[in-house]
Amino acid sequence: MSRRVLGFLLELALPAALLIGYGLWAHRAGSFYFPPLDEIFRYFRELWLFDRVGSDLLPSLARMLAGYAASVVIGVGLGLLLGMYRPLRVAAEPVVEFLRALPAPALIPFSLLMFGAGNASKVFVIVLGAVWPILLNTIDGVRGVDPQALDMARAHRIPPGARIVRIILPGAGPRVFAGMRTSLAIAIILMVVSEMVASSNGLGYFVLEQQRSFAIPEMWTGIILLGVLGFVLNWIFLRVERRVLRWHRGARGLLAEHEPAAGAPSSLKKTPTPEKSDA
Template identity: 70%
Template sequence: MTRRIGYLLLPAILPIAVLLGYGIWSIPAQNFYFPPLPEIIGFFRDIWLFDRIGSDLVPSLARMLSAYAISIGLGVPIGLALGFSRLLRTACEPVVEFLRALPAPALIPFALLIFGAGNGSKLFVIVLGAIWPILLNSLDGARGVDRTQLDMARSYQVPRLARLRHIVLPAASPRIFAGMRTSLAIALILMVVSEMVASSHGLGYFVLQAQRSFAIPEMWTGIILLGILGFLLNAIFLRIENRVLFWHRAVTRKRPTKARSEATDA
């Protein structure tokens, strides 16, 4: 029994040790760049509970999530269409390869010119970075659909929409989800980047501004909040994925879908 508890507690040891170590080191060290832990925690409470939530956190999250939704809304249908049409796929391949390889932050100046400094440019940059894993995984998912099943459904004259709903989507969904998870991380990164350039609020703006005015503890609170955000978003996503794909996990236990190698989670 005690062995089991020890086994379960094992993963918690290192994080606690790291935090304790930093706490003990930072108080006497008085390093300007690495302020004491209690000070950071105090500032965190002052700033993020709940003073700047409405002005910085909510707009950032809203932008990120709406851009993420747009990426899914565009990426899945386009990806499926490309997966099913060989002609379209071949024709679009070079363009897709180029746009996918283009580092999305390089498009910020372009977005600023076309959409101005408002929400439009930020959404554009996030979507243009986050759509590719979803699109490419949908494409692969569509190509992986069992042809016999599709042919049979066609010969039984199952309507097109029902074929999409009952055959294509279930077969492609593990891949689509793998792409969506990658995209979530990318969307978060691009949210921060897009707010660091030409912005007046948002988390990215806050962190960079704090650094530029040498408000070091404030900067740390922003970094920590972003870390927590990344962790939480990932955890929530995994829960949803587990719920939606329970049948897949059950059928192919121990064979988690490997994201297509574009999996760029940073």
């Protein structure tokens, strides 16, 4: 037990040292761009508990979640289709490869023209960026489904709908989740970027606006909030993934691995090939 406590302290030592170091330095240096911690935290309390939550944080989150949900539905749906029908997959390949390689922020002007400056254009940009990792991983997952299970299902005349729900989707599950994890990060990034262009609320708008009016501590509170947001959303996602894919980890004998071994990155579970990642 004391070993664990020691390990825990070791893990916290560096972040604590960094924070203290920054605090001391900022106090001494009195830099305009890097205000001291207590000042940032004072502003943070003023702004985000809970003055601007309704006006900036919630609209951002709503757009992000809407875009992410649409990406999951479209990505998994199209992924099933393309994964199961080879001719379609081959025909769609060049188009998908091109759209995937296209940096999503480049589509913001297009989206603004099409949908105006409201919520729809921002959700659209999020979907255009976040759908690809889910789509590609679903295709791969569907193609990797155990062919014997499929043959068995066919031999037993299990209807196609049940085949998809009972065999193909669970089989592709781990890959789908790998894609969804990558997409989550992309969705958050695109949420911020889309709010930095032609917007009137949201976290991205807030941060850029504060910088433009040289309200530096306020800007820092926004950056910190975005960091916390990314961290928390990622954490929630990992919880959900662990729960949904419990059977998979159990089947693979990974369940004992609750506490990631020291020296192995916890975020990188053993996957034989590095997951398809994307930006």
